[in-house]
Each structure stands twice: as C-alpha cells, then as structure tokens.
Amino acid sequence: MFQLRIHGRGGQGVVTAAELVSIAAFVEGRHAQAFPSFGSERSGAPVVSFCRIDDREIRVREPISEPDALIIQDPTLLHQVDVFGGLSDDGYILINSSRSLQELGLGELSERFRSERMLAVPATDLAREYLGRPLPNAVLLGGFAALTGLISIDSVAAAIRQKFPGPVGERNVVAARKAFEHVRAERGEPARA
Amino acid sequence: MLKQEEGSRAVAEAVALCRPEVICAYPISPQTHIVEHLSDLVRTHDLDPCEYVSVESEFAAMSVAIGASAAGARAYTATASQGLLYMAEALYNASGLGLPIVMTVANRAIGAPINIWNDHSDTMSQRDSGWVQLYAETNQEALDLHIQAYRLAEEISLPVMVCMDGFILTHAYERVDVPTQEQVDAFLPAYEPRQVLDPAEPVTIGAMVGPEAFFEVKYLAHAKQMQALDVISEVAADFAAAFRRESGGLLRPYRADGAETIVVALGSVLGTIEETIDELRDEGVSIGALGIKTFRPFPLDEVREALADAKRVIVLEKALAVGIGGIVSANVRMALSGVQLHGYTVIAGLGGRAITQQSLRRLFKDGVADKLKPLTFLDMDWELVERELERMRSGPSGPHEQNMLRDIGVVAAGSH
Amino acid sequence: MPYQELKMYQTGTFVVGNRLLDPDQRSVQARVDRSNALTSGHRACQGCGEALGARYVLDTAMSATGNQLIAANATGCLEVFSTPYPESSWGLPWIHSLFGNAPAVATGVAAALRAKGRDEVRVIGQGGDGGTLDIGFACLSGLFERNDDVLFVCYDNEAYMNTGVQRSGATPPAARTATTKPVGDEPGNVFGQGKNAPLIAMAHEIPYVATATVSELRDLEAKVERAMEFRGARYLHVFVPCPLGWGSASRDTIRIARLAKETGLFPVFEAENGEVVSVSKIRRPVPVEDYLKLQRRYAHLFGDNGRPDVIARLQEIADRNIRRFGLLGKDEGPPGEATDAAGLPPGQQGPVEAADRETNLMRLLAETHHGAQ
Numbered sequence: 001m002f003q004l005r006i007h008g009r010g011g012q013g014v015v016t017a018a019e020l021v022s023i024a025a026f027v028e029g030r031h032a033q034a035f036p037s038f039g040s041e042r043s044g045a046p047v048v049s050f051c052r053i054d055d056r057e058i059r060v061r062e063p064i065s066e067p068d069a070l071i072i073q074d075p076t077l078l079h080q081v082d083v084f085g086g087l088s089d090d091g092y093i094l095i096n097s098s099r100s101l102q103e104l105g106l107g108e109l110s111e112r113f114r115s116e117r118m119l120a121v122p123a124t125d126l127a128r129e130y131l132g133r134p135l136p137n138a139v140l141l142g143g144f145a146a147l148t149g150l151i152s153i154d155s156v157a158a159a160i161r162q163k164f165p166g167p168v169g170e171r172n173v174v175a176a177r178k179a180f181e182h183v184r185a186e187r188g189e190p191a192r193a
Numbered sequence: 194m195l196k197q198e199e200g201s202r203a204v205a206e207a208v209a210l211c212r213p214e215v216i217c218a219y220p221i222s223p224q225t226h227i228v229e230h231l232s233d234l235v236r237t238h239d240l241d242p243c244e245y246v247s248v249e250s251e252f253a254a255m256s257v258a259i260g261a262s263a264a265g266a267r268a269y270t271a272t273a274s275q276g277l278l279y280m281a282e283a284l285y286n287a288s289g290l291g292l293p294i295v296m297t298v299a300n301r302a303i304g305a306p307i308n309i310w311n312d313h314s315d316t317m318s319q320r321d322s323g324w325v326q327l328y329a330e331t332n333q334e335a336l337d338l339h340i341q342a343y344r345l346a347e348e349i350s351l352p353v354m355v356c357m358d359g360f361i362l363t364h365a366y367e368r369v370d371v372p373t374q375e376q377v378d379a380f381l382p383a384y385e386p387r388q389v390l391d392p393a394e395p396v397t398i399g400a401m402v403g404p405e406a407f408f409e410v411k412y413l414a415h416a417k418q419m420q421a422l423d424v425i426s427e428v429a430a431d432f433a434a435a436f437r438r439e440s441g442g443l444l445r446p447y448r449a450d451g452a453e454t455i456v457v458a459l460g461s462v463l464g465t466i467e468e469t470i471d472e473l474r475d476e477g478v479s480i481g482a483l484g485i486k487t488f489r490p491f492p493l494d495e496v497r498e499a500l501a502d503a504k505r506v507i508v509l510e511k512a513l514a515v516g517i518g519g520i521v522s523a524n525v526r527m528a529l530s531g532v533q534l535h536g537y538t539v540i541a542g543l544g545g546r547a548i549t550q551q552s553l554r555r556l557f558k559d560g561v562a563d564k565l566k567p568l569t570f571l572d573m574d575w576e577l578v579e580r581e582l583e584r585m586r587s588g589p590s591g592p593h594e595q596n597m598l599r600d601i602g603v604v605a606a607g608s609h
Numbered sequence: 610m611p612y613q614e615l616k617m618y619q620t621g622t623f624v625v626g627n628r629l630l631d632p633d634q635r636s637v638q639a640r641v642d643r644s645n646a647l648t649s650g651h652r653a654c655q656g657c658g659e660a661l662g663a664r665y666v667l668d669t670a671m672s673a674t675g676n677q678l679i680a681a682n683a684t685g686c687l688e689v690f691s692t693p694y695p696e697s698s699w700g701l702p703w704i705h706s707l708f709g710n711a712p713a714v715a716t717g718v719a720a721a722l723r724a725k726g727r728d729e730v731r732v733i734g735q736g737g738d739g740g741t742l743d744i745g746f747a748c749l750s751g752l753f754e755r756n757d758d759v760l761f762v763c764y765d766n767e768a769y770m771n772t773g774v775q776r777s778g779a780t781p782p783a784a785r786t787a788t789t790k791p792v793g794d795e796p797g798n799v800f801g802q803g804k805n806a807p808l809i810a811m812a813h814e815i816p817y818v819a820t821a822t823v824s825e826l827r828d829l830e831a832k833v834e835r836a837m838e839f840r841g842a843r844y845l846h847v848f849v850p851c852p853l854g855w856g857s858a859s860r861d862t863i864r865i866a867r868l869a870k871e872t873g874l875f876p877v878f879e880a881e882n883g884e885v886v887s888v889s890k891i892r893r894p895v896p897v898e899d900y901l902k903l904q905r906r907y908a909h910l911f912g913d914n915g916r917p918d919v920i921a922r923l924q925e926i927a928d929r930n931i932r933r934f935g936l937l938g939k940d941e942g943p944p945g946e947a948t949d950a951a952g953l954p955p956g957q958q959g960p961v962e963a964a965d966r967e968t969n970l971m972r973l974l975a976e977t978h979h980g981a982q
Contacts, residue, residue, distance in 0.1 A: 019199075022366045026197035034366040038223075038310055038545065059464035061361055062549045214724035215717060244720035248713065249751030256710035256748065260681060260717020263704050266724055268717070286706050390679045390702035390718060392730055397697035399682075399705030401689055 001054040002150055003064045007083045008073030011043040013137035016163070017071065018049035020141055023159035024151040025053045033058045046081050053150065069148055071140055072096060073123075075104055090114060092148050094183075096136050098122035119147055119186060121179050130175035131168075138164075142176030146183035153180045194371050200332035200362045201226035203369045204297055204355075207336040209240045210377040211295075211343050213269040214384075215261035217246045217254040221276040222309045223359035224299040228271055251276035255283035255294075262292040263398055265389040267343065270294070273359055274301035277315045281322070284352075288323025288414060290398060291387070293346030295339060296324075299359040300460065300511075302544045306594045310545020311359045313459065316488075317512040317520050323414050325353040325421055326489040327441060328459040332362055333369050334486075337440035340372070341428050343381055348428075349421050350387050351414070356488075358461040360545070372436060380435050418490040425487055443492040445484040446499055448474060452481030454561050455500055457525055458509045459485050462541075462548050466509070469553040478561055485521070496528035505535035507560045509553075509571075511542045518568050535563060541571035548572075577601065637669045637830050644671035644700060646678075651698040652690040656859025658849030658866065659687055659764040662823045663735065666762055666847065669830040671701060673837035674731045679718050680704070683711035683736030683745060686771040686851075687764060709744035711736045712752040715759040723758070731837065734761040738779035739769040742804050746778075753813035753842045760836050760843040763806060766851035774854040778804045781874070782926070783919050784906050786854075791909035800922060807880070810844040814883035821877060822848040824867035828889065832879065848875045856905025868900035873927035876934040890938045894931065897924045 004021060008014035015036040022032035030053055037048040050064045065085070069092035072083055078095075087093070091113055097104055097120045109118060121143040123136035130139075138160050145153045157173045164172060184190065196203070205227045208216075216235065218228035234240040244261075248254045251272050258268040272280065277298055287294055298316050302308040316326055327342065329335035335357040342353040357363060388396055402410055422443065429442035439445075447467050449455050456466055463484045473480050483499050485492075500506050506529070508522035517523075519538035526536060537560055542548045552572050559565050581597055584590040611631075637643055646667035653660035671678050679702045682688045688705045691698040706714045715734030722730050734752075741749055741763040752759055768786045769775040776786040782800040785791050789798040810818040816839040821829040829847065836843045850866055852859040869875035870889065874897060877889035898920060901907040910916045931937055 019366045023197045026195075026368060031368055032197065032366070035361070035364055038360045038364070058367070060468045060550055061365075061461050061465050062547045065549070215720045217717070217720075242724045242726065244724045246716060246720050246755065246757075248716075249747050249754070252710065253713040253716075253748050253751055256706060256713030257717035257720065259706050259710075260704065260714035260719075261721040261724075262717075263714075264679065264718040264721035266721030268721075282707055283710065290706070390704055392677045392679065392702055395700060395702040397692055397699050397703050399688075400692035400694045400697060402694040406694060 003067045004051040004069045005064045005067040006049045006071045010045045014047045015049045017137040018051040020159045021051045024155035027155045027158045093118040095120045096123040131171045138172040139175040139179045142179035143183045146180045203336045205230035207339040214266035215244045215268045217248050217257040217270045219254045223363045224271040251280040255280040258294045265386045267384045271297040273299040274315045284322040287352045291350040294352040295342045296354045299363045301359040308544040312511040312543045314512045316356045329357045330463045361461045443487045447482040449481030453479040453504045455503045456482045456507045493528045507537045509539045537565045539569045637672045643668045646701045656852040656862045658823045658862045662847045662849045669833040677730045681715040681734045683740030684708035685737040712748040716757045732759045738765040739777040742778040756841045762845045764849045770854045807846045811880045811883045815842040817843040819879040820846045822866040824863045871895040872897045872900045873931040876930045891936045
C-alpha cells in the first residue's frame with residue numbers, strides 16, 4: 001500500500017488533490033481511498049488530506065501517520081506544522097515553491113531522507129501561467145507522477161478531466177504536464193513518460 | 194458501474210435509483226453532500242417525478258416525510274447528530290404509525306460540547322425509537338443498504354435508518370459499484386402502502402389510544418421488528434443473488450470461527466479492526482471479529498451463536514452511555530446471558546478521535562492477555578482529564594472545553 | 610346575480626338563512642348532501658366553538674373540492690374529541706401526527722400528491738392556537754415561505770384548552786388561564802405579549818389570509834370557498850369561543866363570537882398577497898365590557914375589586930383595531946356580493962335592540978311581499 005499525505009491551507013484545493021490522485025489510481029484499475037482531515041476548513045487554516053493506493057481493497061480508515069510521500073502545497077506551513085512527521089526514510093517530498101529546498105531552509109532534510117526523492121516545483125507559477133489562477137493542486141500532481149512513478153501522467157490527466165470537464169480541466173492538464181516535464185528535467189530523465 | 198467517488202455521492206445515487214417521490218432536506222454536517230446532489234438530480238429532472246422540499250428544521254423534515262409517506266409516496270431524508278435529536282419526537286411517531294421512511298444518518302457526535310466529527314452517539318440515542326438500524330462498514334455497503342432498506346421498510350411497514358460514519362465514510366472517495374436503474378427496479382418494486390390517505394377510501398391515521406389498547410399496539414411494533422430479523426436476512430440474500438456481492442444482513446463474522454478472542458464492533462472501524470486481526474493472526478494469535486450490521490432489531494440469537502464458543506469478547510464501541518458505560522456491550526451481554534466468558538468494553542473514537550491500527554494492536558494484545566479492565570477508554574488523555582478534575586476540586590473553574598483546549602494548545606494554533 | 614334585500618334575525622342561520630334564499634346562496638351546511646366530514650358522535654363539550662367551526666370549514670372545503678380533500682390535524686381538542694379509539698368522527702382521509710408538525714405533515718401530503726400528479730386532491734391542515742402559533746410556528750412559517758399548496762386553519766380559542774386551559778401566544782391580555790391567574794401585579798395574562806397570527810401570515814405575502822368567527826357562519830363558509838380558489842399557501846384564522854375554558858355559558862358561544870367582532874377586539878377581514886382586500890364592518894361598535902362580562906375568565910375585572918383601568922386598556926386595543934383595519938361603517942366587500950339593506954351580507958347582523966326588531970320584521974314582510982329586486 002502506498003500512502004500519500006498532502007498539506008496545504010484551506011481554499012488551496014488540498015482535498016481535491018487527494019481525490020484526483022485516487023481517481024488516477026482508479027483509472028489504472030487500482031483501489032484508492034482519499035479523505036480529508038476534518039479540521040476547521042476555513043480559508044487559510046492548515047488542511048491535510050490523505051490518499052491510500054493499493055491493489056486490493058483498502059480496509060483501514062485512520063489518518064495517515066506514516067506516509068510514503070508528502071506533497072506540500074504551501075511552503076509557509078513548513079516551519080509551522082510538523083509536515084514531515086512519520087515520513088518513511090525512503091519517502092518522497094514534493095514542495096510547491098519556486099525556490100530550491102536549500103533556499104527554503106530544508107537543506108538538512110537530505111540527511112534524513114533520500115535527496116533524489118525530494119523536489120521543489122514552482123506549481124503556483126505554472127498555474128498562474130497556464131490557468132490564470134494561483135491554484136497549484138492539480139499542477140502538483142503532474143510533478144508527483146514524475147517524482148514517484150506511482151501514477152502515470154495520462155492517468156492524472158484523465159482524473160483532472162473527469163473532475164473538471166471542459167476548458168478548466170484542459171488547462172489544468174496542460175499545466176500538470178508542464179510540471180511533469182519540469183520534474184523529469186530536474187531529475188535528468190527524458191521528458192516523455 | 195464502477196466509479197471512484199465520494200461516499201455521499203454514492204449514497205445519493207443509490208437513493209435516486211430507488212425512485213423516491215418526496216425528498217425533504219435540512220442541511221447538517223456531514224450529510225449535506227447527499228442532499229445537495231439529490232437536489233441537483235431533481236432540478237435536472239434526472240430524478241422525476243420527485244418533490245424536493247427544503248424544510249425549515251429536521252423536525253419538519255421528518256414531519257414532511259410522515260405526511261408524504263402516509264399519502265403513499267416513497268419518502269427520504271438524511272440527518273446527523275443534533276438534527277436526529279431534534280426530530281426525535283417525529284421518529285417515534287413515524288415508527289408508531291408504521292411508515293416505511295428511509296433515512297440516512299451520517300453518524301456524528303452529540304454536543305455539548307459541539308463536535309461535528311464521527312461517533313455513534315446519535316443513532317445509539319435513538320435505538321429505542323422503533324426504527325430499524327443498519328450500520329454500513331464501507332461506502333459500497335452504505336449504497337447497497339439504502340436499496341435494501343426500502344425493500345425491507347415497505348415489506349414490514351417500519352421506517353429504517355441507514356447509519357454511515359460521518360466524514361470517515363461520507364467524505365471518503367473510494368471505489369463503488371453503482372447498480373443500474375434496471376437492476377434496482379427489478380429488486381425494488383413500487384411502493385404499495387398498507388394504509389394510505391386517499392379520498393377514495395378515507396381512513397383516520399393517528400387516533401388516540403388509551404390504556405385498553407396501547408399495550409397491544411406497542412407490542413405489534415416489537416413483533417414487527419422481531420419479524421424483521423428474518424426479513425433482513427432474506428433481503429440480504431436476495432440482494433447478494435441479484436447484485437452478486439454480500440452486503441448487509443444481520444452480522445458479519447471475520448475469521449471468528451474457533452477464535453478464542455472475538456472483537457465486536459459496528460461501522461467503518463471494522464475495516465481497521467480486520468487489518469489488525471490479520472496482523473495478529475499472522476503472529477499466531479487466535480482472534481477474530483464480529484461486525485454487527487443490524488443493531489435494531491438486535492440479533493440476540495445470532496450474536497449468541499457467534500460468540501458462545503469464544504473465551505473472551507471485546508466490544509469496541511463509538512458511544513458512551515454516560516453514567517453507566519457501554520451501550521453495544523450491554524446489548525451483547527444480553528445475548529450472552531448464561532454464557533461464561535470474559536467480556537471487555539472499550540469506548541473509542543468519540544468525537545472523531547482516530548482509532549489507529551497501532552492502538553488496536555496494543556489493545557487486542559492486552560485483551561488476549563486478560564490485562565484489560567472491564568471498561569477501557571481507548572487513547573484517553575488521562576493527564577488532561579486529571580488536570581481538569583483537579584481544577585474542579587479547587588473551586589469554580591470555568592468551562593471544561595476552554596480549559597482543556599488551552600492545555601492542549603489547540604485554541605491558539607489551528608487544529609490539523 | 611340578483612340579490613334579495615333581507616333583514617335577518619340571528620335566530621338561527623338554518624331557518625332564516627336558507628329558506629328565503631336562492632339555492633345557490635344557501636349555506637353548505639344547509640344542504641342535504643353535505644359531506645359531514647366531521648360527523649356526529651364526537652366528544653366535544655356542549656357549546657364548543659371549535660367543533661362548530663371545524664364542521665363548517667370541512668364541509669365547505671369538501672364541497673369546494675368535490676370531496677377530494679385530505680386533512681392533517683395537530684394534537685389538541687379537535688383531534689382528541691374526534692378520535693377516541695376505536696372510533697373516529699372523520700369522514701375524510703385524516704392524519705394526526707404530532708402537536709407541532711401539522712403544517713409540515715400537510716406539506717408532506719401535498720408534496721406526495723404533486724409527485725403522483727394528483728392535482729385535484731387538496732390538502733387542509735388544522736390546529737388550535739397553541740399548535741399553530743407556538744409549538745407549530747416554525748413549521749407554519751416554513752409552509753408559508755415555500756408557498757406550499759395547503760390551506761391551514763387555526764381554530765383560536767386563545768389558550769391550551771385540551772391540557773387544562775394554560776396560556777398560549779394567543780391568549781389576550783388580562784384573560785385568566787391556569788398559568789395566568791388573577792394574582793400578582795398584573796391580574797390575568799400580561800399586556801404587551803402575544804402574536805398576531807393573521808398579520809404574520811400576511812407578512813409572508815401568501816396568496817390568501819382571512820379571519821372569521823363562528824358567529825358569521827356564512828362568512829366562514831365563503832372564506833373557505835374563496836381560499837380553495839387559490840393555489841399555494843393560505844391561512845384562515847377562526848375565532849372559536851370555548852365555554853369551558855372561558856367560563857361562559859354554552860349557549861353564548863355564537864353571541865360571544867359576534868361580540869368579539871362587534872367590539873373590534875377580533876377584526877374580521879381578508880387579505881391577498883399581504884394586503885387587506887376586504888373588511889367586515891362594524892355598524893355599531895359595542896363596548897368591550899359587553900363582551901368581557903359574559904366570560905368568567907375576565908370576572909376579576911369586574912365587581913368590588915374590579916379593574917376599570919384594565920378594561921380601558923382592552924378598549925384601547927379594540928379602538929386601535931377599528932382604526933387600523935377601518936372597521937367602522939357599512940360592509941364594502943367584494944363587488945357583486947349580496948348585502949342587506951344595512952350593508953351586511955345575508956346572515957350577518959349586529960346586535961339589534963328590541964325596538965328595532967319590530968320595525969325590521971315589518972320591513973321584511975313588506976319586501977318579500979313585493980318580491981325580490
């Protein structure tokens with residue numbers, strides 16, 4: 001089972017991001033369970049969502065305390081909330097930022113975790129460019145697909161289109177693909193899946 | 194058709210497939226997504242003919258359902274927690290009048306203190322209302338139970354509440370198989386009321402009944418629920434045959450055959466329990482689980498049969514009868530009257546406190562070693578409690594919630 | 610439509626109100642084929658205003674709908690005296706659910722009928738003042754707000770009678786009830802409280818609101834007929850004296866109801882979409898004492914320890930109603946409606962002095978001799 005935890009703030013589409021991952025996994029014929037931490041969901045408050053993916057039915061229902069991957073949609077949370085709590089040593093970290101991990105003050109993380117599995121993606125910038133709105137959630141999933149290989153970028157695209165039919169979805173797909181390519185490039189891998 | 198969608202939406206689709214004629218909705222977390230989606234379906238005429246009534250309270254919601262059902266319409270509503278309590282009077286009225294209303298309850302804690310997260314206090318508080326109570330373990334089961342519920346309700350002329358854990362199920366995205374309209378139509382015929390308000394044949398519904406007959410009328414409600422024990426199993430069997438999956442029924446044992454220790458529970462926590470059972474079984478522990486799917490009527494004989502050969506029973510429940518202890522365990526104990534075994538009650542998950550596999554593992558191991566007290570509060574912060582009790586001992590201390598939240602440091606920071 | 614100018618005596622609406630009228634102007638109650646929707650054998654008190662009002666309302670509604678009517682009833686006297694298990698007085702489909710939910714149950718019935726495409730079947734909800742104004746108020750307001758297709762009728766006897774005469778939101782100031790006894794600083798019910806249900810109904814701007822009393826039974830019937838011409842939410846507030854609760858003689862029920870209107874204490878009017886469209890006039894206003902002294906619930910205002918100051922305040926209320934609703938004068942009423950020589954519709958009459966009676970009788974005989982105009 002793969003466990004993903006997404007951190008962000010209310011209004012940033014954190015819950016939707018987890019749902020999209022679950023739909024992408026479903027598209028690939030896998031079982032997936034996505035749900036939010038049910039805190040006070042007022043705009044701006046820290047929000048967490050979860051997604052489990054497995055090849056068999058997922059029965060467990062608790063929040064994810066030992067994630068295999070983290071997506072951090074809002075870097076202002078980094079030093080406010082313990083976003084890294086429980087992350088396995090082989091865990092993946094994807095942070096939405098145009099700055100590098102060093103610049104974010106996360107240099108020491110590479111001592112705890114695997115540096116090739118940690119990356120910053122300027123998802124908000126990409127979202128502004130391709131969506132006209134600073135909504136990075138779907139965009140980040142493109143980066144997530146590239147970083148972990150857990151779900152394909154085509155599945156991510158299918159999930160986005162299912163949840164957001166029409167031009168909004170299409171623009172998000174374009175931006176997600178850009179993020180995918182960005183991460184691939186960062187890791188020195190070929191851009192096509 | 195297989196879909197990956199939110200539990201609420203799956204339930205709304207199932208309800209729509211049952212062709213309700215009157216839906217009355219009052220919003221309350223965490224049921225709102227269900228009634229919102231049904232509203233969309235009515236507006237687009239996907240659900241037609243159907244009258245969607247936006248009522249002014251839950252008391253009104255159940256009352257509108259009563260009027261609609263008495264006039265021969267298939268009626269539906271949904272609620273949770275405070276809303277369920279607000280309609281309590283109407284619940285008893287609906288069951289007393291034998292109206293086959295189906296209602297979703299998105300299980301949620303009851304205040305004070307106000308809390309929107311999951312536990313079973315709400316439906317447990319209405320266990321004596323005369324309604325049939327079914328508990329779903331997964332969103333698939335929640336979907337399926339609504340279809341079974343209408344069949345059951347209309348056959349025995351009693352209302353049925355389908356209980357699903359608020360947020361944990363309602364707001365979780367997972368894979369569900371949504372039946373087709375043809376499948377549901379074949380399983381669920383049109384509603385044929387036993388009594389109906391119709392100018393063609395006027396009847397008086399809701400007369401006053403004095404001491405000379407009330408006892409008998411009330412007994413009939415009990416008799417109907419006893420009949421329901423058989424009907425529930427039949428409907429579940431028919432469902433399995435028609436839809437090719439097991440859903441509902443009275444009980445679901447999990448690796449309980451020959452188990453020395455059996456854990457009893459209701460609802461979604463059974464999933465986490467089953468994972469923990471597997472883990473412990475791999476380590477050679479003789480342990481199993483018993484999921485109670487139907488809480489009212491309570492399947493006394495079936496529970497007894499399932500548990501009688503075990504050495505110990507751990508009842509894990511998400512409700513607390515303040516002043517005495519467990520509710521489910523008291524019902525289970527009734528089933529086990531005369532049987533010798535160790536019984537443990539564990540209260541867990543109140544107000545949405547997460548029940549983790551790790552905690553359950555520890556708990557079950559203690560249980561197997563008979564190290565548990567008769568009544569355990571899982572993952573209770575005893576320090577926090579002690580501090581507050583100490584405050585109370587030293588004079589007027591202010592509201593408990595305020596003091597304790599401050600201790601945890603939750604008030605200043607946002608919760609996460 | 611020709612009208613007959615008649616001067617009526619209130620000797621009984623059956624005798625005078627029908628024999629001398631054209632058949633289509635006769636009351637529903639006078640018809641041999643009336644539905645008897647609330648039939649005899651119920652357990653109401655002698656002189657019960659509510660039983661009288663309900664009988665008229667329901668038979669009229671049945672007649673207006675071709676007997677396609679379903680009733681939802683709140684808990685209260687009407688429900689209790691009409692359905693002592695195993696008997697029922699109801700000749701129409703009837704449901705009693707709870708005390709506070711009659712409007713919502715009616716809404717549910719109407720919704721079911723609409724879903725089933727049975728537009729021809731209509732719904733009436735009914736309850737007393739307690740069930741309608743207090744405990745059922747939220748449901749009533751919801752019904753109005755949604756404009757549900759229900760006629761809701763409140764039989765107002767100004768207290769919770771069935772449970773032993775306790776004060777409700779409709780209990781008038783100074784009235785004695787079991788919870789507002791004539792003790793303490795303010796004897797009887799206090800001033801400055803209470804709800805005006807018809808005005809509140811009008812504030813919801815529903816299609817039709819009307820008030821009526823059991824002294825003008827033809828008027829009551831006419832209002833039910835009028836109400837059934839509309840679709841959507843309609844409200845009828847009927848003033849029904851309760852001999853037991855008010856401490857009045859059972860033979861005075863109709864008289865007391867008339868006095869309530871003639872003093873101005875109970876304005877009788879119709880409103881559509883939130884605006885008054887017709888008013889039943891008071892030809893000669895009667896001082897409130899004449900109304901109050903017939904009821905023991907006001908006895909503490911009279912006698913040695915009487916309270917003329919309180920009576921004066923009650924008079925102010927009556928005067929204010931007269932001003933506010935324009936109650937003085939001859940009836941205008943909707944155009945085309947028959948009125949008698951004094952401007953009152955057939956069957957209605959203010960209290961008449963003895964001297965007048967003889968003159969009136971002579972005039973009546975003279976007019977009928979000359980035939981209808």
